[in-house]
Amino acid sequence: MRMPPFTLHTPGSLDEALSLAGDLQSSGQEFDWVAGGTDLLPNYKWHLNAKSHVISLAGVSELTELSRTHIGAMVRLQDLADSNDVHPLLAKVSSMVASVMIRRSGTVGGNICLDTRCFWFNQSEEWRESIEWCYKCDCGTGADCRVIPNQNTQCVATYQADLAPVLMCLGATIHLAGPEGGRSMPLTEFFELDGITRNVLAAGELVTHLTFPSDILDWQGDYQKLRQRESWDFPEAGVAVLWKPGPNGSPSDLRVATTGLESIPGFHSPEADGVLASWEGESSIDELAEAVRKAVRPVLNTWYPPSYRRKMVKVLTKRASSGLLEV
Amino acid sequence: MSEDKDRVEGYRQQSGKLPFPRPGSGGSRGTSDLRDEEAIAGIKGTNEHKHDDLVTGSAVGRPTALVDGRWKVTGQAHYGDDVRLPGELIGRIVRSKHHYARVLSIDVSAALELPGVVAVATGRDASGSFGVLPVTKDEHAMAQEKVRHVGDLVACVAAVDESTAREAVRLIEVEYEELEALHDMREGLEDSDEPIHDRGQYHIGSSNVQKRVFQEFGDIDGMADNAVASHSSSWKFAGANHGFTEPHAVVANWDPSGRLTLYTPQQVPHYVHRALADVLDVPMHQINVHRTFVGGGFGGKSDPFPHEMCAAILSRKTGRPVRINFDREEVFWVNRGRHPSRIDMNLHADSDGRLCGIETDALIDGGAFASFGHVTTYYNGVLHTAPYEIGAFHYTGARVWTNKPASGAMRGHGAVNSRCAFEVGMDGVAEQLRVDPITLRLANLLPPNSATITGFRVTSIGMRECLERVREASGWKEKFRKLPHGHGIGVGCGFFISGSGLPIHWEPNKFPHATVHLKVDMDGGVTVHTGAAEIGQGSDTVIAQSVAEVLGLPLDMIRIRSRETDTAPVDLGSYSSRVTFMNANAAISAAMEIRQELLEAAAGMTEAPIDRMVIGDRRIYMRDDPKIGVSYLEALHKAQENKGALVSSGAYRTPPMGRVHKGAGAGIAPAYSFSAYVAEVKVDVETGQTKVLKVWAAHDCGKALNPLSVKGQIIGSCHMGLGQVLSEEMKYGRSGHLINPDLLDYKIPTVHEMPEVVPIIVESNDSEGPFGAKEAGEGPLLPILPAVCNAVYDAIGVRTSELPITPDRVHRMIEDRCKQEGMGPLDLVSPVLQHSELQATLEARASEHAERDSRRASDPDPPDYNNGALFGFDPEIPADEQDERWVVSVTPDSGYMESPRLAGSAWKHTERRHGGGS
Helix, strand or coil, X not given: CCCCCCEEECCCCHHHHHHHHHHHHHCCCCEEEECCCCCHHHHHHCCCXXXXXXXXXXXXXXXXXXXXXXXXXXXXXXXXXXXXXXXXXXXXXXXXXXXXXXXXXXXXXXXXXXXXXXXXXXXCHHHHHHCCCECCECCCCCCCCCCCCCCCCCCCCECCCCHHHHHHHCCCEEEEEECCEEEEEEHHHCECCCCCCCECCCCCCEEEEEXXXXXXXXXXXXXXXXXXXXXXXXXXXXXXXXXXEXXXXXXXXXXXXXXXXXXXXXXXXXXXXXXXXXXXXXXXXXHHHHHHHHHCCCCCCCCCCHHHHHHHHHHHHHHHCHHHHHC | CCCCCCXXXXXXXXXXXXXXXXXXXCCCCCCCCCCCHHHCCCCCCCCCCCCHXXXXXXXCCCCCCCCCHXXXXXXXXXXXXXXXXXXCEEEEEEECCCCCEEEEEXXXXXXXXXXXXXXXXXXXXXXXXXXXXXXXXXXXXXXXXXXXXXXXXXXXXXXXXXXXXXXXXXXXXEEEEECCXXXXXXXXXXXXXXXXXXXXXXXXXXXXXXXXXXXXXXXXXXXXXXXEEEEXXXXXXXXXXXXXXXXXXXXXXXXXXXXXXXXXCCCXXXXXXXXXXXXXXXXXXXXXXEECECCCCCCCCCCCCHHHHHHHHHHHHHCCCEEEECCHHHHHHHCCEECCEEEEEEEXXXXXXXXXXXXXXXXXXXXXCCCCHHHHHHHHHHCCCXXXXXXXXXXEEEEECCCCCCECCCCCCCCHHHHHHHHHHHHHHHHHHCCCHHHHHHCCECCCCEEXXXXXXXXXXXXXXXXXXXXXXXXXXXXXXXCCCCEEEEEEEEEEECCCCCCCCCCCCCCCCEEEEEEECCCCCEEEEECCCCCCCCHHHXXXXXXXXXXXXXXHHEEEECCECCXXXXXXXXXXXXXXXXXXXXHXXXXXHHHHXXXXXXXXXXXXXXXXXXXXXXXXXXXXXXXXXXXXXXXXXXXXXXXXXXXXXXXXXXXXXXXXXXXXXXXXXXXXXXXXXXXXXXXXXCCCCEEEEEEEEEEECCCCCCHHHHHHHHHHHHHHHHHXXXXXXXXXXXXXXXXXXXXXXXXXXXXXXXXXXXEEEECCCCCCCHHHCCCCCCHHHCCHHHHHHHHHHHHHCCCCCEECCCHHHHHHHXXXXXXXXXXXXXXXXXXXXXXXXXXXXXXXXXXXXXXXXXXXXXCCCCCCCECXXXXXXXXXXXXHHCCCCEEEECCCCHHHHHCCCCHHHHHHCCEHHHCCCC
């Protein structure tokens, strides 16, 4: 496998990176950001939507700050996993991403912005030519989606990153910067349902960091991940359930989020709010698990069949909630 | 003159053009005419251990680090893609994007115009066919008329660098006419307008059946009537790939003296040598095959490959070395992995707990080419006729072509899937009989030096000890059917050939199976020339050990030269677990000649009688007066007087074996290995995820020449087998495309999935093996699959019949059981065992048989024992000669054809030459 040739830019600061991006944009040149490279470079080797310019963030030191309420986009996943400062569940879920070698390279920002995956898409150029391409990388052919043919309005490739559900449940705010300036939003509003668009990042924009409310340590909970092998497999389904312990053993607040099931992570506030109002312990957990199962719509484009992944969402939700019974 | 039209009367002197049997669907005879009975030797081995006198205690039996290990860990080992020759070009292959299509035209003009492109080749550059089996040469370097799977070779280019070569590949325009592709192996049994290959007059109807086998032995009619317990299951096995570390890589160099050297990580250099001569149309002596270090083979590097031909063709065209290195995806296009299979397995046991019948029907998906498939089709049946004594064996097997990458030989070739189905069936029968499955096995074993129902000559058997030791080590009696729900233990056994008795390229009475040359010069070091392919399995080490042992030398005085066909005597290669048995035997023979010369020299120098001289550590001395003697070098220099370096040649040939029916040669071997594993698992009943906790793995390798290697093979086999049982699967999507040709989604277990394996070496000391050794490379893979499946049943009470047992599949079975029993997964209870009266009977029989076996294993000339004695027949005569109900048949009768089973239905077609097809 060979990457197509591209020009690599290595800015030393955020300002420099943004001005580079602005220059490229104004001269009509497409580019990609690269952080750890563990997602982008394999895709480049497969000739998946490769660009002729790549801006590396490796030398941008402003993006590596790490504290309880602030995580820079260039923080390595392994550093997050090893950190004693961050919420313990965040360290745990980070340690469940891929393998240690990939975590030492891969970054928090890269994980959040992970490209969506699909077995009709994550293939070599020759392979994709043999299926006459697909919607996500049609190579100018206007090819149809291979997962759900004859719809072609939306890409259904699957978002398979682990951090997002936990970050969303912890109330993370995501901060972006671009040639036009910066903006911030709750992480729950960052993602946009489509396997190609994926999120609100505009051309030239990048994720700089995440911040968390000061009550972050009041939240408890768990993340459960479904996969074939307990090493570098992507999540076939992932469920985070977090709560604030309330009086009488019931939670005072409850958040549920999922990943690995659709083109963006799911934040299930109606389902969580629905059971929180009339909390009855175990039966509420069952109710929640069933509601989350109903809320997700996986398709056949990852290792496990969608029917199984959907059923497992229920099991994972229950397991992630099991701490609620110990309150 | 002989009337046998196939008999070779003399042979042409052009090497590489030796005559072979005609192609056909299993030989040119359609019937089972008996051959000359007089030519067949006795059925049994003896207990005469011919190497006992050669033991010097210097090398054999010690845990020994592999002699090439340091080369690998220091990075000095050159694998296929490490070879760099001056002026090399990079070759890339143009591959088919269609499953099945006719190639109408190939336009290479744009590619040739690209700066840096030196040559392009297409099928027109080499029209000769080849294939690993002479009876099924159905491959070409590149497409001649049709492409037969996505990734099939169409053309190739040579350019100054990889980027240019890749760009050139994009520029080659191929015009295709798409043909209707065949993906479901069951459809391959039917007539087709456009069969994937055309075998001419030997074509079976107009179908895609490449090979079919029918075998009936024993009391076929009686097996169902005699049965009190029967277990039937219909299995589906996904295809598996070897997943070796090193993708295929090859360098071809047509050198200035006009000879071709092919550098390739091959398991079988000799067959490539032959195939190259055929395809390039040059004599064999003009070719040198240089085996590089091999980064794992497991059967996946044992065919001659089209890309090897392409490199040679491009090198010939350009006059420069050409290197081709594969992406992982291309490894999956070449494949030759385990056949996707549909196997129906019925096991019958009678009221005495004897196996009164096995019915196996195996349909295997060969993909686009024959590869080793002819043999695989037999092995799926005949390799489960032991280690148990059986009353009847009914086998129907068929291999069909489909438009997938070709299946072939993979560690445990042909035996793995049907063995899994069989051993799971044993567990099912034991449950119905309400007996312990280990006891059931122990009460039905063939004894040492016996013959199976199809006439395999089995010499040493360590099966009983394997079973007893894993039962003991695993705490079986405390655990089986007694562990809590979700936690289980299971047993499985294995039986495998130790070297194919009838190798692929072998002309009886002309060549031995293995030859080893030795050269010892005045420095005292021994140079060993052998063609045995070191593929990481440790063959260089075991051959060095054998020579060192006989000559009483330390291992570092032995140097192995096993790389080049120019210097190595012909060897049939590293397949069928033959290398230790055959090459070490040849090496011992060669070393015995040198030993004799040394002894003679020492006797001459000391004036001591030669029959009282012995060889110790670099010294040759009188046995009863060790101070009389000379050093090894003194003796060597004496022996070298007037003639220089000592040279010798040793060879190995199998004894005549087996019966005379058609197909009798498939599965015969000079010895067989045995193994028994117990696996302990935990199954998450809510998710269906299976975790293997621990494996106790006993393997009878005859004698562990290198115990470290044997343990490594056992542990490695467990890992490989676990992959197939837990997660490895070549998945074909809705459109027939292989959707996971990469190592992220072709899920080989990682260190996290690997359980603790307790290797247990059992040594039955085979009388014909080198120092008693048998194979340990493939047999140890077999038992892990059924052991895990049976443990899953013990854990959660669901019986799988589909591999791999991915969580989604197990979960579906759990759901089904929950529905049946009307309860949730956490409320299910695992199976229990209350012994029936038969248990005591079987225990008594097992202990009687244990005595019988130990008697026969030590008897210097044990009486004949044929399968059938357990059913009351005279052991010294084959049962079919004693009772007419015991049949031997290799063609189906009309009665069977009224309702054939799936693979059996392949026999509804008539071969074209007999009036079938068009």
